[in-house]
Amino acid sequence: MGGMTLFDKIWQTHEICQNEEGQSLLWVDRHLAHEGSFHAFNKLAERGLSVRHPELTLGIADHYVPTNARNLINVNAKTRNVIEQLIDNTRAHHVPLIGLDDPRQGIVHVVGPELGLTQPGLLMVCGDSHTSTHGALGALAFGIGASEVAHVLATQTLWQSKPKCLRIHIDGELAPGVSAKDIALAWIARLGADGARGYAIEYSGSTIAELSIEARLTLCNLSIEGGARCGMIAADEKTLDYIGGRPMAPQGKAFEQASAYWLSLASDADARFDLELHLAAEDIAPTVTWGTSPEEALPITGKVPDPAQAQSAEARKHLQDSLDYMGLTPGQALTDIPINRVFIGSCTNARIEDLRTAASIIKGHKSKVPGLISPGSTEVKRQAEAEGLDQIFIEAGLEWRESGCSMCVGMNGDQLQPGERSASSTNRNFKGRQGPGSRTHLMSPAMVAAAAITGYLTDVRMLLPEEVTP
Amino acid sequence: MRPFTQLTAPACPLGLSNVDTDQLIPARFMKEPRSVGYGQFLLYDLRFDATQQPVADFALNQPEAEHQQILVARRNFGAGSSREAAVYALVDFGFRCVIAPSFGDIFSSNAVNNGLLPAVVSEEDCERLLSAMHQKTSPISVDLEQQRIECNAVRIPFAINPVWRTRLLNGWDDIDLTEGYRTEIDRFIHHYRQAYPWTEQQSQGADASIERVNQ
Numbered sequence: 028m029g030g031m032t033l034f035d036k037i038w039q040t041h042e043i044c045q046n047e048e049g050q051s052l053l054w055v056d057r058h059l060a061h062e063g064s065f066h067a068f069n070k071l072a073e074r075g076l077s078v079r080h081p082e083l084t085l086g087i088a089d090h091y092v093p094t095n096a097r098n099l100i101n102v103n104a105k106t107r108n109v110i111e112q113l114i115d116n117t118r119a120h121h122v123p124l125i126g127l128d129d130p131r132q133g134i135v136h137v138v139g140p141e142l143g144l145t146q147p148g149l150l151m152v153c154g155d156s157h158t159s160t161h162g163a164l165g166a167l168a169f170g171i172g173a174s175e176v177a178h179v180l181a182t183q184t185l186w187q188s189k190p191k192c193l194r195i196h197i198d199g200e201l202a203p204g205v206s207a208k209d210i211a212l213a214w215i216a217r218l219g220a221d222g223a224r225g226y227a228i229e230y231s232g233s234t235i236a237e238l239s240i241e242a243r244l245t246l247c248n249l250s251i252e253g254g255a256r257c258g259m260i261a262a263d264e265k266t267l268d269y270i271g272g273r274p275m276a277p278q279g280k281a282f283e284q285a286s287a288y289w290l291s292l293a294s295d296a297d298a299r300f301d302l303e304l305h306l307a308a309e310d311i312a313p314t315v316t317w318g319t320s321p322e323e324a325l326p327i328t329g330k331v332p333d334p335a336q337a338q339s340a341e342a343r344k345h346l347q348d349s350l351d352y353m354g355l356t357p358g359q360a361l362t363d364i365p366i367n368r369v370f371i372g373s374c375t376n377a378r379i380e381d382l383r384t385a386a387s388i389i390k391g392h393k394s395k396v397p398g399l400i401s402p403g404s405t406e407v408k409r410q411a412e413a414e415g416l417d418q419i420f421i422e423a424g425l426e427w428r429e430s431g432c433s434m435c436v437g438m439n440g441d442q443l444q445p446g447e448r449s450a451s452s453t454n455r456n457f458k459g460r461q462g463p464g465s466r467t468h469l470m471s472p473a474m475v476a477a478a479a480i481t482g483y484l485t486d487v488r489m490l491l492p493e494e495v496t497p
Numbered sequence: 498m499r500p501f502t503q504l505t506a507p508a509c510p511l512g513l514s515n516v517d518t519d520q521l522i523p524a525r526f527m528k529e530p531r532s533v534g535y536g537q538f539l540l541y542d543l544r545f546d547a548t549q550q551p552v553a554d555f556a557l558n559q560p561e562a563e564h565q566q567i568l569v570a571r572r573n574f575g576a577g578s579s580r581e582a583a584v585y586a587l588v589d590f591g592f593r594c595v596i597a598p599s600f601g602d603i604f605s606s607n608a609v610n611n612g613l614l615p616a617v618v619s620e621e622d623c624e625r626l627l628s629a630m631h632q633k634t635s636p637i638s639v640d641l642e643q644q645r646i647e648c649n650a651v652r653i654p655f656a657i658n659p660v661w662r663t664r665l666l667n668g669w670d671d672i673d674l675t676e677g678y679r680t681e682i683d684r685f686i687h688h689y690r691q692a693y694p695w696t697e698q699q700s701q702g703a704d705a706s707i708e709r710v711n712q
Contacts, residue, residue, distance in 0.1 A: 043681050
């Protein structure tokens with residue numbers, strides 16, 4: 028019998044049984060609930076069901092929360108209602124909740140790792156597709172819909188068909204100015220936004236081993252943008268150092284016991300993957316999206332594609348549609364695209380290292396365009412302020428906000444105006460994602476800072492301070 | 498859940514690729530309770546222009562769209578956000594089946610949980626189907642038992658996860674099924690917690706302390 032992958036091991040450990048068709052009933056260790064869970068709680072109410080294991084769910088409001096205050100006083104009635112439903116539902120079912128004015132508040136996928144709630148070997152779910160983030164610490168974590176959330180609340184289990192395994196192996200050293208975001212956009216551009224559909228991804232190789240935990244969180248976060256069920260990285264010493272001492276992590280003897288187990292979960296040397304993709308770190312450049320899907324990405328040195336060169340009539344039509352929406356001209360240099368706004372935030376790229384990198388680039392400059400900085404969590408905000416990063420952004424003319432999903436998804440009202448173009452550290456450049464008619468260019472926080480300085484999409488390598496290697 | 502066995506109904510040749518869930522239902526509508534009917538929000542920013550006027554040539558704005566129950570799209574339908582509201586919008590509009598060469602994973606699973614059939618066809622068959630639909634307005638037949646689609650003279654097979662097929666055919670609901678496995682679950686938890694005791698540790702939330710406003 029061949030060896031097992033990291034994914035196989037965690038799947039097997041959580042498999043309660045299989046049904047006649049071979050689908051697995053899986054045990055869920057941790058569930059995160061945000062405001063969008065109201066549909067799921069309503070389903071429970073309709074059926075008169077209670078939450079089976081309230082202690083294994085944690086509620087945090089992030090999608091709809093205001094970023095200009097830590098109260099709901101100036102929030103419109105409909106938005107407030109959604110946030111208050113989370114409070115009411117968690118209270119009614121005795122589910123713990125981290126409130127808006129709690130120092131631990133933040134975006135669920137930033138807070139989970141930060142609190143030590145995210146651990147290797149755990150099966151974690153949340154009604155949010157970017158739950159794949161938690162795989163960076165060696166957890167099996169994936170997003171689910173409202174019906175599945177209701178199922179988890181009612182039973183603490185979930186029926187799943189086992190996906191296949193894809194290994195993305197990256198060796199070599201990333202050049203200065205190149206980050207985890209660029210790795211993700213590069214592989215998604217290569218395989219397509221549905222290229223990893225039906226697969227669980229494991230990232231491996233010397234490049235991955237060198238990445239910080241925060242960079243790994245960014246990489247796994249974006250797995251869903253390539254269509255993957257989840258993204259994972261085997262726990263190593265860096266993972267243990269990161270988790271040790273965090274409030275919700277096992278402590279003392281339990282931590283030692285868990286650590287030995289966590290390290291044993293790494294894929295066996297003879298494990299077989301259904302698909303393998305090998306990339307060289309040296310080939311990856313700072314990358315930006317030009318279209319309306321994360322797969323429509325190119326190195327910043329590239330040009331806007333020409334529909335006339337498309338392979339088929341349908342591809343030509345689709346390409347033209349993307350360019351029309353984005354207001355771009357075929358053959359235009361990406362660095363000739365002017366922007367209206369910048370945004371650094373989201374579960375993808377708003378951790379302390381992201382803010383440090385962006386601040387190091389923008390320090391001493393004025394942003395040519397308005398913009399928001401929304402830290403990934405209240406703790407990230409506190410840390411950034413302790414380091415004086417807030418002052419760097421404020422002096423550059425940018426707004427320093429509270430934590431939430433903010434302009435990544437625009438649900439709280441932080442939006443672009445129709446036709447406005449943003450340089451954004453977020454995860455989706457879909458039509459209307461940042462508000463009706465919004466045009467989004469995805470890139471790393473370093474590239475957003477560079478775009479702020481010039482007012483155009485910009486190659487951050489031209490602006491790197493000597494000591495910075497993001 | 499209403500079972501899905503066989504459906505013959507007018508169909509909408511949407512024909513777009515990468516129709517993500519943000520397009521299926523823009524985020525700003527998701528604050529609404531389901532009871533308002535999510536069909537009005539379906540593909541809102543494609544159906545209406547910036548002045549809220551219907552886009553004249555958009556497929557769902559044609560008079561016949563009212564009776565359509567099948568949607569035909571190109572690759573990567575329902576990619577992106579896990580919002581089940583995208584499925585609610587389709588179902589509330591009247592759709593019971595979406596045909597496309599590929600679907601977002603979470604979308605497919607949400608669809609099945611709401612009785613909406615995500616039928617996967619090959620790229621070539623999708624093109625054949627779309628051109629057959631453009632030649633003549635005739636209904637499409639979808640047979641889930643046989644996993645077959647018919648439109649005019651075009652007959653094509655479709656794929657679906659066999660577990661989902663069984664559930665749709667029977668209209669089964671997951672939570673009811675799972676309760677039947679209670680003994681297995683309890684036995685599992687007992688062994689699991691002995692082997693991995695640290696996983697039992699509870700989440701520590703604070704008491705909800707968001708400043709509330711009396712209305």
